[in-house]
Amino acid sequence: MSATSRPAPQAPRPFGAWLGIAAVYAYLYVPILVLVVFSFNASRQMAVWSGFSLDWYAKAWQDEAVIQSLRTSLFVAFISTALSVLVGTPAAIALGRHRFRGRGFVDGIFYLPVVIPEIVLGFASVVFFGLAGWKLGFWSVVVTHVAFSISYVVFTVRARLAMLDPRLEEAAADLGAPPLEAFARVTLPLLVPGLVSAALLVFTISLDDYVVTSFVAGSGGTTLPLQIYSMVRTGVTPEINAISTILLLATFVLVLLSQRYESGAAGRGTSAVAAAVVIALGVFSIGGPVRDAGKRELSVYIWSQYLPEELVAEFEARYDVRVNVELYDSNEAMLAKLQTGVTSYDIVVPSDYMIEVLRANDLLGEIDTRRLTNLDNLNPRFLGLPFDPENRYSIPYGWGTSGIGYRKDLCPKPIRSWADLWDPALRDRLGMLNDARENFAAALKREGKSLNSTDEADIARAAELVEELKPLVRTFESDTFAENLLAGEVWVTQGYSGQIARVALENPDIEYVIPKEGCTMFVDSMCIPKSAPNADLAHLFIDFVLEGRSAARITEVMGFATPNRASLEFLPPEYRDNPAIFPPDRALDDCEFMTDLGSAMEIYDRFWTRIKS
Amino acid sequence: MRRGDQPRSGGARPATLLTPSLLWIAVFFAGPLLVMAVFSLARRGAYGTIDWTLGLQNYAQALDPLYLTVYGRSLWIALVTTILCFAAGYPAAYAIAMKVPARWKSTLLVLAVVPFWTSFLVRTYAWRFMLQDDGLVNAVFAWCGLPAQKLLYTDTAVMIGQVYAELPFMILPLYAAIERLDRRLLEAASDLGASRISRFVHVTLPLTKSGIVAGVVLVFVPSLGAFITPDMLGGAKSMMIGSLIQEQFVQRNQPFGAALGNLLAVAVLILLAVAWRAGARDEARA
Numbered sequence: 001m002s003a004t005s006r007p008a009p010q011a012p013r014p015f016g017a018w019l020g021i022a023a024v025y026a027y028l029y030v031p032i033l034v035l036v037v038f039s040f041n042a043s044r045q046m047a048v049w050s051g052f053s054l055d056w057y058a059k060a061w062q063d064e065a066v067i068q069s070l071r072t073s074l075f076v077a078f079i080s081t082a083l084s085v086l087v088g089t090p091a092a093i094a095l096g097r098h099r100f101r102g103r104g105f106v107d108g109i110f111y112l113p114v115v116i117p118e119i120v121l122g123f124a125s126v127v128f129f130g131l132a133g134w135k136l137g138f139w140s141v142v143v144t145h146v147a148f149s150i151s152y153v154v155f156t157v158r159a160r161l162a163m164l165d166p167r168l169e170e171a172a173a174d175l176g177a178p179p180l181e182a183f184a185r186v187t188l189p190l191l192v193p194g195l196v197s198a199a200l201l202v203f204t205i206s207l208d209d210y211v212v213t214s215f216v217a218g219s220g221g222t223t224l225p226l227q228i229y230s231m232v233r234t235g236v237t238p239e240i241n242a243i244s245t246i247l248l249l250a251t252f253v254l255v256l257l258s259q260r261y262e263s264g265a266a267g268r269g270t271s272a273v274a275a276a277v278v279i280a281l282g283v284f285s286i287g288g289p290v291r292d293a294g295k296r297e298l299s300v301y302i303w304s305q306y307l308p309e310e311l312v313a314e315f316e317a318r319y320d321v322r323v324n325v326e327l328y329d330s331n332e333a334m335l336a337k338l339q340t341g342v343t344s345y346d347i348v349v350p351s352d353y354m355i356e357v358l359r360a361n362d363l364l365g366e367i368d369t370r371r372l373t374n375l376d377n378l379n380p381r382f383l384g385l386p387f388d389p390e391n392r393y394s395i396p397y398g399w400g401t402s403g404i405g406y407r408k409d410l411c412p413k414p415i416r417s418w419a420d421l422w423d424p425a426l427r428d429r430l431g432m433l434n435d436a437r438e439n440f441a442a443a444l445k446r447e448g449k450s451l452n453s454t455d456e457a458d459i460a461r462a463a464e465l466v467e468e469l470k471p472l473v474r475t476f477e478s479d480t481f482a483e484n485l486l487a488g489e490v491w492v493t494q495g496y497s498g499q500i501a502r503v504a505l506e507n508p509d510i511e512y513v514i515p516k517e518g519c520t521m522f523v524d525s526m527c528i529p530k531s532a533p534n535a536d537l538a539h540l541f542i543d544f545v546l547e548g549r550s551a552a553r554i555t556e557v558m559g560f561a562t563p564n565r566a567s568l569e570f571l572p573p574e575y576r577d578n579p580a581i582f583p584p585d586r587a588l589d590d591c592e593f594m595t596d597l598g599s600a601m602e603i604y605d606r607f608w609t610r611i612k613s
Numbered sequence: 614m615r616r617g618d619q620p621r622s623g624g625a626r627p628a629t630l631l632t633p634s635l636l637w638i639a640v641f642f643a644g645p646l647l648v649m650a651v652f653s654l655a656r657r658g659a660y661g662t663i664d665w666t667l668g669l670q671n672y673a674q675a676l677d678p679l680y681l682t683v684y685g686r687s688l689w690i691a692l693v694t695t696i697l698c699f700a701a702g703y704p705a706a707y708a709i710a711m712k713v714p715a716r717w718k719s720t721l722l723v724l725a726v727v728p729f730w731t732s733f734l735v736r737t738y739a740w741r742f743m744l745q746d747d748g749l750v751n752a753v754f755a756w757c758g759l760p761a762q763k764l765l766y767t768d769t770a771v772m773i774g775q776v777y778a779e780l781p782f783m784i785l786p787l788y789a790a791i792e793r794l795d796r797r798l799l800e801a802a803s804d805l806g807a808s809r810i811s812r813f814v815h816v817t818l819p820l821t822k823s824g825i826v827a828g829v830v831l832v833f834v835p836s837l838g839a840f841i842t843p844d845m846l847g848g849a850k851s852m853m854i855g856s857l858i859q860e861q862f863v864q865r866n867q868p869f870g871a872a873l874g875n876l877l878a879v880a881v882l883i884l885l886a887v888a889w890r891a892g893a894r895d896e897a898r899a
Binding site: 003017018020021024025027028029030031032034035038042077087088090091094095097098100106109110111112113114115116117119120123124125127130132143144146147148150154189201204207208210215224225228229232240241247249251252255256330332333335336339360361432466470473474475477485488489565587597598601602605606609610612613 | 626627629630631634635637638641642644645646648649652659662668679680682683686696701702704705709711712715719721723724725726727728729730731732733734735736738739742743745746747763764765766775777780781783784793830831832835837838839841844848849850851852855857858859860862863867869870871874875877878881882885
């Protein structure tokens with residue numbers, strides 16, 4: 001197609017057009033504006049503006065986990081971009097410049113990665129890596145990103161190729177240039193704008209991908225979206241807004257520059273700035289790995305908000321090692337990763353019932369307790385629990401309950417029991433965990449049954465109750481239930497004691513209650529997977545966590561109770577004497593650990609799907 | 614616009630040029646999908662291990678009426694998202710392509726993509742803060758003297774978030790198609806007495822069909838598998854196909870999850886084949 005076939009534009013009637021465009025762009029940009037503005041907010045609460053501040057930028061810069069994930073993200077994006085441009089461009093040329101048998105078919109193949117839903121690809125890839133015995137980590141993320149990026153390169157470069165006049169190349173050939181030279185000196189330079197936009201597109205996709213990456217990432221593969229996702233468990237902090245603003249700025253500059261390339265307005269200056277930005281990002285992205293090259297590595301796979309940054313730093317410094325921290329948000333997600341058999345975690349922190357499952361799957365290695373000098377710090381009450389009677393596989397890390405948090409200032413009456421939730425006055429003001437077992441636990445406990453019931457009649461009755469409760473539910477949420485309570489979006493929420501205890505310290509109108517019928521109690525414990533590459537270091541880490549001072553810091557960060565007696569003297573009184581964190585013994589009388597229900601879980605699943613459909 | 618087929622590009626043959634990319638896709642894309650096809654025939658064993666007695670039971674289970682509402686809802690969300698994106702995207706793309714001075718065009722297009730340089734999770738959370746009871750939207754309502762609305766965790770919120778996430782994927786291909794439109798045809802239609810509406814319906818729309826098909830596919834397909842936005846803005850009150858699949862992975866019934874995934878992929882491919890034929894007919898006519 002040539003530009004000359006188009007006549008001059010009609011006389012524009014710009015007003016209506018501009019108005020429409022303005023509306024669409026306002027819609028696209030208001031959320032972006034909100035996040036940029038609130039990255040300068042002094043308060044943590046996003047809904048309230050309390051003055052200008054650059055604190056979040058400083059904080060983000062000092063947050064090793066965030067910086068590390070940003071590095072990983074950029075590194076993954078750089079490598080997968082380079083690879084996909086390298087591999088995809090020849091294909092684009094073949095499709096754009098050659099006619100051959102089966103071209104339509106090949107063309108179709110390149111459409112596949114674009115149209116197969118991400119969830120399918122992610123799911124399939126992790127199963128594939130598992131069977132192929134390929135370790136999940138950095139490279140598994142890269143190759144998967146390339147697999148779905150190639151197509152975008154092919155389409156973009158081909159579109160540019162279609163705009164080029166093939167006669168130019170012919171002319172070069174007629175003037176005696178050998179084919180390779182004609183290509184290198186004529187076609188390739190003309191293709192550059194296409195290559196640049198393809199690279200940018202693929203870079204963006206890689207940088208932003210969450211679904212596929214969450215499946216295939218392993219130790220060393222935590223990208224920024226994964227990190228953000230685990231951080232938002234406690235609500236988006238302005239720290240994430242700050243990071244997003246910086247990324248936005250950097251990429252905005254890159255896009256503007258690439259625009260100048262495409263319009264042919266790029267001079268030396270543009271190239272220099274573009275090169276500088278790319279190099280700066282590149283150097284930043286490999287900064288971490290280079291600094292830590294050659295050090296022994298410990299990979300910790302743990303719940304988000306469980307391990308304070310400074311403890312990691314202290315451990316790294318004490319033993320001159322590097323610690324990778326990867327986060328998960330459910331026991332099942334962790335199990336699914338371990339079951340692939342291709343992970344390389346040294347420490348995992350499963351809850352009680354999951355330890356049984358992991359043992360049944362032969363995924364745990366034995367812990368040599370003789371090497372743990374601080375074992376005596378643990379309260380004996382938390383040793384020898386039913387899921388691991390001799391503590392051969394697990395050392396307790398923290399414990400808590402999943403009860404009810406509520407707003408004393410908003411609720412019509414105090415909440416004391418599960419039965420109090422079935423109150424029409426709470427319509428649209430009730431939050432529940434987004435978890436089948438916990439919802440059924442509330443109903444079963446209300447009926448005075450065990451929350452581990454496998455009796456079909458019990459479960460059916462509980463399902464009826466949950467169904468009855470559903471119209472009152474504003475949201476099923478396992479991540480940000482505490483934030484919802486803080487914002488007043490819900491007045492009552494089922495939730496884990498730790499997160500609610502933390503927001504209760506921010507707002508004294510929030511109270512955490514263990515319902516009088518009892519609720520779920522859990523103990524999360526440190527375990528060493530059988531496949532751990534560095535079990536030796538893992539023992540040192542466990543012993544380090546068992547130090548009273550470490551355990552106290554951990555309690556402060558997670559809000560859950562510690563089984564560590566020696567830590568009490570290091571805990572501030574608002575934690576040590578907080579009944580939401582350390583409830584009195586009698587409140588726990590009717591609490592139960594969850595156990596794995598085996599095939600009965602299918603009954604729960606069916607009811608749960610019905611309730612949610 | 615057909616080109617000759619003399620060997621070009623350095624004289625390399627298509628097979629050589631295509632091998633690396635096809636190989637990569639075969640191993641890291643087709644490989645996983647193939648594995649999943651086999652996986653979907655297995656059973657869930659105790660403790661979530663895999664029992665390799667092959668059979669079609671997972672597919673039978675997937676057709677259980679219990680899940681039909683889940684599929685229905687996903688389809689519904691995808692459909693409404695696509696329609697809204699088209700309704701908002703076509704006028705915008707048209708305005709950018711036809712009404713705006715040339716020097717603004719590329720800037721406007723870039724601006725349509727820039728929001729995507731922030732993580733979609735962060736963008737979705739920004740919407741949560743805007744839609745919550747004391748959020749920006751309700752503040753604007755109050756300022757206009759309107760009563761406060763419950764927005765967050767409603768279907769309205771889900772649609773706002775879905776359309777937000779997909780709109781640029783509608784605008785870009787539409788723009789490309791409208792921009793290519795030969796304006797002389799429009800002038801001819803007007804000269805022959807067509808009203809603006811009839812000109813739009815009989816000339817502009819058919820001529821931009823390839824862009825419409827591309828936009829619809831690019832929006833509809835990801836919406837069909839979407840679950841994070843519906844969960845975060847809709848309060849996870851209803852399951853989507855995407856969340857159902859993810860739940861199987863997490864709840865240790867991977868073979869069933871694989872079967873669901875395969876069904877979703879096949880549904881998408883069928884849809885695509887239909888769209889492809891619509892597009893191909895269009896191209897043959899042009």
